[in-house]
Amino acid sequence: MAAPGPVLELSGVHKHFGELEVLRGIDMKISKGDVVCVVGPSGSGKSTLLRCINMLEPPNQGQIILEGKEITGETSADALCDVRQRVGMVFQQFNLFPHKNALENVSVAPVTVLDRSKEEARQHATELLGRVGLSDKLGEYPERLSGGQQQRVAIARALAMDPHVMLFDEVTSALDPELVKEVLDVMRELADEGMTMIVVTHEMSFAREVADHLVFMDEGVIVEQGKPAQVLDNPKEERTRRFLGLVLEH
Amino acid sequence: MDVIVQQFFDLNVMRDNFGLIWDGFQQTLLLSLIAGGLSLVWGLVVALLRQLPGRAAAPIRWLTIAYIDSFRGIPLLLILLLVNGSLGALNGDPLPEWLAVPNWFGEPYQFWYGIFAITLTYGAYMAEVYRAGIEAIPSGQMEAARSLGMSHGQAMRQVVVPQAVRTVIPPLLNDFIALMKDTSLVSFIGFVEVVQAGQDVYQVTYNVSALTLGAIFFLICTIPLARVVDWLIARQQARYQRGGIDGPTPTETTSGPLGGTAGA
Ligand SMILES: Nc1ncnc2c1ncn2[C@@H]1O[C@H](COP(=O)(O)OP(=O)(O)O)[C@@H](O)[C@H]1O
Ligand SMILES: [Mg+2]
Numbered sequence: 112m113a114a115p116g117p118v119l120e121l122s123g124v125h126k127h128f129g130e131l132e133v134l135r136g137i138d139m140k141i142s143k144g145d146v147v148c149v150v151g152p153s154g155s156g157k158s159t160l161l162r163c164i165n166m167l168e169p170p171n172q173g174q175i176i177l178e179g180k181e182i183t184g185e186t187s188a189d190a191l192c193d194v195r196q197r198v199g200m201v202f203q204q205f206n207l208f209p210h211k212n213a214l215e216n217v218s219v220a221p222v223t224v225l226d227r228s229k230e231e232a233r234q235h236a237t238e239l240l241g242r243v244g245l246s247d248k249l250g251e252y253p254e255r256l257s258g259g260q261q262q263r264v265a266i267a268r269a270l271a272m273d274p275h276v277m278l279f280d281e282v283t284s285a286l287d288p289e290l291v292k293e294v295l296d297v298m299r300e301l302a303d304e305g306m307t308m309i310v311v312t313h314e315m316s317f318a319r320e321v322a323d324h325l326v327f328m329d330e331g332v333i334v335e336q337g338k339p340a341q342v343l344d345n346p347k348e349e350r351t352r353r354f355l356g357l358v359l360e361h
Numbered sequence: 362m363d364v365i366v367q368q369f370f371d372l373n374v375m376r377d378n379f380g381l382i383w384d385g386f387q388q389t390l391l392l393s394l395i396a397g398g399l400s401l402v403w404g405l406v407v408a409l410l411r412q413l414p415g416r417a418a419a420p421i422r423w424l425t426i427a428y429i430d431s432f433r434g435i436p437l438l439l440i441l442l443l444v445n446g447s448l449g450a451l452n453g454d455p456l457p458e459w460l461a462v463p464n465w466f467g468e469p470y471q472f473w474y475g476i477f478a479i480t481l482t483y484g485a486y487m488a489e490v491y492r493a494g495i496e497a498i499p500s501g502q503m504e505a506a507r508s509l510g511m512s513h514g515q516a517m518r519q520v521v522v523p524q525a526v527r528t529v530i531p532p533l534l535n536d537f538i539a540l541m542k543d544t545s546l547v548s549f550i551g552f553v554e555v556v557q558a559g560q561d562v563y564q565v566t567y568n569v570s571a572l573t574l575g576a577i578f579f580l581i582c583t584i585p586l587a588r589v590v591d592w593l594i595a596r597q598q599a600r601y602q603r604g605g606i607d608g609p610t611p612t613e614t615t616s617g618p619l620g621g622t623a624g625a
Contacts, residue, residue, distance in 0.1 A: 165508055188512055196510035206505035210523050219519055220509035265505075272509055 116179055118143050118276060118307050119164065124173035124183075126159055133159045134170070135331040141276075141324075144305045148318035148339065151328035152354055157311040160328070161278045164309070165198040166191050178275065196224065199269030203281040205261040207253040207268070213240060214249040217268045224272070232271070239267040243297050259290030263297055270301075277301065279310040313358060319343055327351045367568075374570040378562045382571055385558030386578045392472065392544040392554060396479035397537050403480055404487025409522075411488065412495060414513050425488070432485035438546050441478040445550040448474060475547035483540050490532045494525035531593045538583050538590075555579075 119141040126134040133156045141147055149157050162168040164175060166182060175183045182194050208216050217236035221227040227235075240249060243263040253261050262282055269277060279298065283291040295317050302308060302321050312318060318325055318339050325339040327346075335342055335351045343359075346352045375382075411425040432440070449470075452461035463473040498521050506516035548557035555575040562571035 167504055167507060192510045192512055195508055198508075200505075200508040202501060202505065204501055206499075206501040208502065208505070208520050208524075210527070220506075220511060223515045223519055224510045268505075268509070 117141055117176075118145075118178055119309075120174075120176040121164070122174045122176075124160070124163055124170045124175060126156075126163055126168060126170050133331050134163065136173070137331075137333060139326070139333075141307060141309065143307055145323045146302045146306075146308045146310065146321055147324045147326060148322035149309065149311045149326045149328055150313065150315070150318065150354070150358075151334075155328045156331040157328055158280050161200065161280050161309065161311060164276075164278060165195050165200055167195075167200075192224065196272050197275045198278060199272060199274030199276070200278040201262070201265050201269055201280065201282045203284050205253070205258070205265045205285070207261050207265055209253050212250050212252050213245060213256070213264045213267075216253070216264055217271045220268070221271050236267070236271055239270050240264070242270075242300075243267050244293070257290060258286045259293045262286065262294045266294075266297055266301075276307045276309070279308065279312070281311050281313065283312070283314060315343060315355075315358060327354065329354070369569060369573050371568050371570040374562070374566055374568050375574045378558075378566075378571045379574070381558050381562060382555060382574045382578070385553055385555035386575065388472070388552070389541070389544050389554040389556075389578075390582075391468075392475055392479070392547060393537070393541040396476045396483065396544070397540055399476065399480040400483035400487050400536075400540065401533065403484035405491050405522075407484060407488035408491035408495060409517060411492060412517070429485045429488050432482050433489070435482075437478060437482045437543055438549060440482055441475065441546055441550060444474045444478045445471070469552065471547060471550045471552035474550060475544065475552060479540060479543065479547075483536060483543075486536050487533060490529050490536060491525065493532075494529035495521055497528060498524050528597065531590045531597070534586055534590045534593075538586050541582065542579065 117140045119139070121137050121139040124134055124137040125132070137160060139147070149160070151157055159168060163170045166175075166185070170183055173183065174181055177194060177197065182190075185191060185194070208219065211219060214233060214236050217239055218229070218232035221232040221235065222229055237246075237249060240246060243266055245260060245263055245267070248256060248260060248264075251260075253264070256264065265282075282298075283294050286294065291314070295314060298308070298310065299317075299321055310318075310322070322339045324336065325342045326336040327334050327342060327348075327350075329350050335346060335348045342351065343355065346355055407425050407429065410421050411429070413421055448456070448461050452458055462470045464470060465473060502520050502524065503516055506520040507513075511519065544554060545556040548554055548560070553561070555578060556572070559569075559572035559575040563569055
């Protein structure tokens with residue numbers, strides 16, 4: 112087998128909002144099938160990093176290379192849509208479409224963007240909702256689903272585009288504690304199936320167990336990174352130690 | 362007391378002129394429905410143009426803002442007189458007659474001038490209502506749609522507009538009620554709708570009962586509409602308080618051009 116290049120490569124990525132420098136030079140390399148967990152204090156730029164990777168927020172400086180092709184500097188609407196098809200994203204607040212039921216939430220993008228037939232998209236959506244354990248909720252509207260169920264629909268919705276990389280932005284932070292596990296289980300399964308994932312999370316045990324690589328971010332830079340066990344048990348940097356001290360207490 | 366009742370509610374006057382007033386009210390209804398329908402569509406088009414993203418679309422955004430501000434700031438009667446005075450003068454050169462002095466579907470040109478002026482004015486109002494509705498949709502919706510690879514237009518069409526439309530139905534209905542009443546202004550350019558019909562009767566009988574009858578026709582339409590609006594708003598608020606999908610109704614954003622035409 113030919114050694115594949117990295118699926119995703121970031122070098123020197125900067126992002127500022129006016130005066131506020133949110134990302135100050137991020138370098139990352141992610142291989143196919145890798146699960147990278149990103150941790151760090153609130154406001155450190157984790158969400159912005161994910162939003163740069165799928166170009167919801169174009170970086171101001173630096174390079175992002177997706178599957179061998181630079182996407183930064185790309186401005187044509189078609190190219191950006193193509194990037195976003197290959198990079199799925201799941202949000203902290205679910206952002207399900209409230210006027211569509213679970214099945215429609217999952218099938219709407221394949222029909223509109225990929226020109227799939229309604230029937231084909233529905234079939235695929237049914238399969239995906241089954242995979243996340245929601246076969247009995249196909250016709251349910253988001254309003255009537257629990258947070259955990261909504262987030263699983265959101266994961267299925269992203270998967271419906273057959274993405275090559277999945278971004279998760281604190282997807283369990285808005286959930287009641289008893290609902291966290293069902294979502295993490297789905298993510299663990301995805302990871303086992305070989306999905307390339309970048310997961311921003313505060314769930315340290317998930318990171319320790321599932322991640323191939325752990326990144327600690329603070330103030331727009333990567334402070335420390337490495338194997339999860341190594342970063343979590345033997346942090347080299349004072350800032351990492353302080354942060355972990357705060358989260359691991361709970 | 363009898364004199365007063367007689368002046369407003371003379372049943373003989375009402376009965377003798379019922380046909381005239383009813384014919385006039387049918388014209389009022391036609392004006393309202395056609396201009397209302399066109400305003401709904403035109404307002405949405407303008408609102409969507411105003412929301413176009415990107416630097417390239419900036420001139421379009423500015424144009425729509427200029428249009429909305431202008432037509433919300435000028436009395437409908439003045440627009441109507443501008444249309445009436447200018448279109449006829451442009452007949453033949455540069456406009457062909459069928460366009461400059463339209464006589465479509467058996468309705469006189471004054472009818473179509475009225476439709477045009479009302480649509481221009483109320484399209485601007487309704488564009489603002491749509492805009493408030495679109496802007497009330499959480500930005501996460503657009504982001505989720507874009508993150509799935511949808512274009513701006515696809516995201517608007519599939520995700521934002523269907524949600525926005527639900528919340529703007531009550532304020533749009535309010536605007537429609539105002540529009541319906543404002544169709545009476547078309548009488549200024551010589552079109553006989555219900556108010557003009559009542560006034561014509563008054564000038565013969567020196568009794569306003571025919572106008573009262575016209576008022577009753579209006580109320581038969583507008584009171585139920587107002588109740589429907591209230592009911593929709595109450596329902597949405599109940600939903601919103603339950604944490605449902607409909608946000609607060611952007612009812613307060615426009616109040617209709619009632620003030621602007623009161624002195625006409
Ligand atoms: N669109 C934006 N405009 C202005 N400031 C923003 C925007 N998005 C994020 N920020 C700011 O950038 C900083 C980092 O935000 P974020 O990436 O959300 O951090 P995290 O996800 O790590 O909590 C915060 O101070 C936030 O207020
Ligand atoms: Mg965040």
